[in-house]
Amino acid sequence: MADQRNEEHTSEATTISGGHLVARALKAEGIDVIFTLCGGHIIDIYDGCVDEGIDVIDVRHEQVAAHAADGYARITGRPGCAVVTAGPGTTDAVTGIANAYRAESPMLVIGGQGALSQHKMGSLQDLPHVDMIAPISKFAATVPHTERVADMVSMAFREALNGAPGPSFLEIPRDILDARVPVERARIPVAGRYRASTRQAGDPAAIERLAELLVRSEKPSILLGNQVWTTRATQSAIDLVRALNVPAYMNGAGRGTLPPGDPHHFQLSRRYAFTNSDLIVIVGTPFDFRMGYGRRLSPDATVVQIDLSYATVGKNRDIDLGIVGDADVILSSVLQATSAFSDNGAQGRKAWLEELRAQERAALDKRAALLHSDATPIHPYRLVHEINEFLTEDSIYIGDGGDIVTFSGQVVQPKSPGHWMDPGPLGTLGVGVPFVMAAKYARPDKEVVALFGDGAFSLTGWDFETLVRFNLPFVGVIGNNSSMNQIRYGQIAKYGEARGNVGNTLGDVRYSEFARMLGGYGEEVRDPAEIGPALRRARESGKPSLINVWIDPDVYAPGTRNQTMYK
Numbered sequence: 001m002a003d004q005r006n007e008e009h010t011s012e013a014t015t016i017s018g019g020h021l022v023a024r025a026l027k028a029e030g031i032d033v034i035f036t037l038c039g040g041h042i043i044d045i046y047d048g049c050v051d052e053g054i055d056v057i058d059v060r061h062e063q064v065a066a067h068a069a070d071g072y073a074r075i076t077g078r079p080g081c082a083v084v085t086a087g088p089g090t091t092d093a094v095t096g097i098a099n100a101y102r103a104e105s106p107m108l109v110i111g112g113q114g115a116l117s118q119h120k121m122g123s124l125q126d127l128p129h130v131d132m133i134a135p136i137s138k139f140a141a142t143v144p145h146t147e148r149v150a151d152m153v154s155m156a157f158r159e160a161l162n163g164a165p166g167p168s169f170l171e172i173p174r175d176i177l178d179a180r181v182p183v184e185r186a187r188i189p190v191a192g193r194y195r196a197s198t199r200q201a202g203d204p205a206a207i208e209r210l211a212e213l214l215v216r217s218e219k220p221s222i223l224l225g226n227q228v229w230t231t232r233a234t235q236s237a238i239d240l241v242r243a244l245n246v247p248a249y250m251n252g253a254g255r256g257t258l259p260p261g262d263p264h265h266f267q268l269s270r271r272y273a274f275t276n277s278d279l280i281v282i283v284g285t286p287f288d289f290r291m292g293y294g295r296r297l298s299p300d301a302t303v304v305q306i307d308l309s310y311a312t313v314g315k316n317r318d319i320d321l322g323i324v325g326d327a328d329v330i331l332s333s334v335l336q337a338t339s340a341f342s343d344n345g346a347q348g349r350k351a352w353l354e355e356l357r358a359q360e361r362a363a364l365d366k367r368a369a370l371l372h373s374d375a376t377p378i379h380p381y382r383l384v385h386e387i388n389e390f391l392t393e394d395s396i397y398i399g400d401g402g403d404i405v406t407f408s409g410q411v412v413q414p415k416s417p418g419h420w421m422d423p424g425p426l427g428t429l430g431v432g433v434p435f436v437m438a439a440k441y442a443r444p445d446k447e448v449v450a451l452f453g454d455g456a457f458s459l460t461g462w463d464f465e466t467l468v469r470f471n472l473p474f475v476g477v478i479g480n481n482s483s484m485n486q487i488r489y490g491q492i493a494k495y496g497e498a499r500g501n502v503g504n505t506l507g508d509v510r511y512s513e514f515a516r517m518l519g520g521y522g523e524e525v526r527d528p529a530e531i532g533p534a535l536r537r538a539r540e541s542g543k544p545s546l547i548n549v550w551i552d553p554d555v556y557a558p559g560t561r562n563q564t565m566y567k
Contacts, residue, residue, distance in 0.1 A: 014182060015183065017048070017179065018172065018176045019044025019178070020048035020051065021149040022150070023049045026052070026054060029189075031081045032053075033072070033081075034055070035081070035438075036057070036058055036083040037059055037065055037092075041089075041113065041114075042085050042110070042112045042172075045110065057441065060463050060465065062089050062092035063093060065084060066099075066107075067428075067431045068437045068438045069082040069100075069108075070100040070431075070434075070438075071421065072107075074229075075438060079106040079107050079165075084112070085125065086111060088125065090109075090133075093109055094133065099428040101166050104166055104226060104227070105165065105424075106161055107160065107168070108153070108167070109133075110170050111170070112125070112171075112173075113173040137168055137169045138168055139168040141171070143172045146177075147181050147187075150187055150188045151186075153170065156170050162198075163310075165230065165308075201329045202323045207330060208337050211338040212341055213302060213304065218349070219276060219349070220277060221249065222249070222281040223250070223280070223285055224283050225251050225254045226253045226254060226285065228253075229417060231327045231328045231329075232328055233283075233326075234418075236327070236329075236332040237283070237331055241258070242264060245350065245353065247353055247356050254283075255413070256414035260415065263353070266360060267360070269356045269360045272356065272359045275298050277301050280303050281305075283306045284307060284308070287315060287317045288425055290425060293316040302321075303317070303319045305321075305322050306327055307324060308324070308325070308326065310324045371385040376528070377526070378525075378526070378527075378552065379552055380551050380557070381411065384407045384408040384412055387449065389532070390536075391449060392415065393416050394445070395419065395447045396448045396449070398439065399450075400432025400456045401429065401451065402429065404452075404479035404481075404485075405456075406486070407557045410559075430459030432450050432451075432456060433463045436450050436467060437470075437472060440472040449475045452476065452477065453478075454479070454482065455484040458509075464514070472544065473543050474544055476545050477535070478549065482505065486556075487503075488553075491504065510548060511546045518544075519544075521538055521544070522546045522548065523537065523545075525547055526550050535547060
């Protein structure tokens with residue numbers, strides 16, 4: 001018996017299972033947490049994560065796991081990771097993968113699969129995961145042998161970070177995860193020793209050309225998009241706009257690059273600027289529906305586009321100059337290159353900035369009364385104004401919803417870079433709770449403030465309990481109009497009031513009671529004067545919280561009213 005035990009001990013010491021290889025590879029990639037929902041196909045990965053010191057946050061729906069991995073990547077700048085079981089576990093994660101794909105968020109989703117030995121036999125939860133996920137990921141593959149597990153995890157991460165980042169997917173059959181192989185036959189990556197730099201510098205001639213265009217321009221403007229944050233180009237962007245006196249607009253994760261009140265920070269005059277500029281520089285933003293497919297830019301302006309992806313540059317609209325590469329490297333190089341040109345226009349651009357500032361003041365004056373409205377039900381502008389006043393420099397703001405988040409996009413201004421999170425161009429509802437989870441886990445020193453539409457919260461709201469269970473406090477606000485109001489507006493516009501409420505009207509849910517039931521903090525607010533005090537009480541509670549604010553269901557955001565699908 002002693003000899004048998006010694007043989008078993010030797011075997012354990014010199015061999016390693018597929019699940020433990022996954023964990024070692026994740027550790028080498030810098031992964032410190034996985035978001036998951038358990039399943040029999042994947043439990044050996046959990047065992048490996050425990051040994052490697054990787055935290056396991058278990059959620060109530062796989063969509064939440066995928067969104068949380070996406071959110072973790074956005075906050076940290078490092079890829080996130082979700083682990084889900086086979087079949088419905090993987091299909092539940094598809095929405096989160098698709099959202100990360102459109103938002104250019106790097107992450108790895110690992111899905112279980114039936115044993116290879118049972119391939120095409122109809123094993124439990126067997127589905128063609130790779131075929132389904134390939135169109136919405138940068139890389140999707142099956143691991144064919146236990147020896148290849150760590151190698152293919154590394155391959156998946158490289159693909160996730162190749163060019164414009166995005167999600168990768170690996171399907172690992174159950175017998176591949178459970179099998180053991182000699183350690184020396186498994187290629188286990190060493191952290192920091194095999195990854196190439198992803199900081200593409202751009203074409204030097206194009207950088208010099210952009211420098212000259214900026215120096216010679218009389219009315220330039222620049223849009224700082226998602227990739228400014230993705231590439232951590234904040235300081236380079238700030239240095240460029242200040243040195244050259246260029247008005248800057250921000251969208252997506254680029255919000256917060258410049259703080260509110262900065263003389264080069266503009267928000268409400270973007271359409272005017274893009275109509276009247278002689279030079280428009282678009283950084284890390286595709287010409288998709290958010291940009292009117294490029295048609296919102298003056299046809300007379302010189303248009304320059306900077307992006308990590310060659311396929312994005314010039315898509316949907318012709319441009320005058322395109323530069324493919326890392327925004328941080330390119331913007332700093334452009335500023336350096338301007339020293340070769342005599343800039344006689346920087347002082348003259350003061351008049352251009354003053355012209356835009358006048359447009360900003362006019363737009364703000366137009367809505368000032370609504371921002372301070374005492375009406376009940378509460379006007380959505382009053383709610384988002386109170387949230388904006390509540391935010392500090394350490395507040396990460398998360399928006400999850402349709403019409404109410406459209407209101408917030410015009411008013412809420414994060415005070416610091418990387419402190420704004422929204423679904424991105426896929427327009428996915430339900431990202432709020434998982435984004436809160438990822439943000440608070442990754443940045444426990446930061447305050448997290450989330451605004452939900454009542455319809456959006458309902459999709460993933462049960463994972464509020466996960467936030468309570470893992471002690472991840474945040475200040476949550478629900479703009480409750482008992483409707484999917486962005487869609488409701490369109491139905492009324494197309495079919496009239498009599499059919500405006502079909503399929504989009506919700507019950508009057510007291511979400512404060514839901515929060516308290518699950519161990520959090522909750523309040524109901526019907527008086528606009530009580531919004532601010534309720535937010536402060538939620539902050540002081542130190543718990544996950546929901547402040548349920550009853551807003552006017554018959555008021556719609558300008559962005560909702562102007563959607564082209566309703567025209």
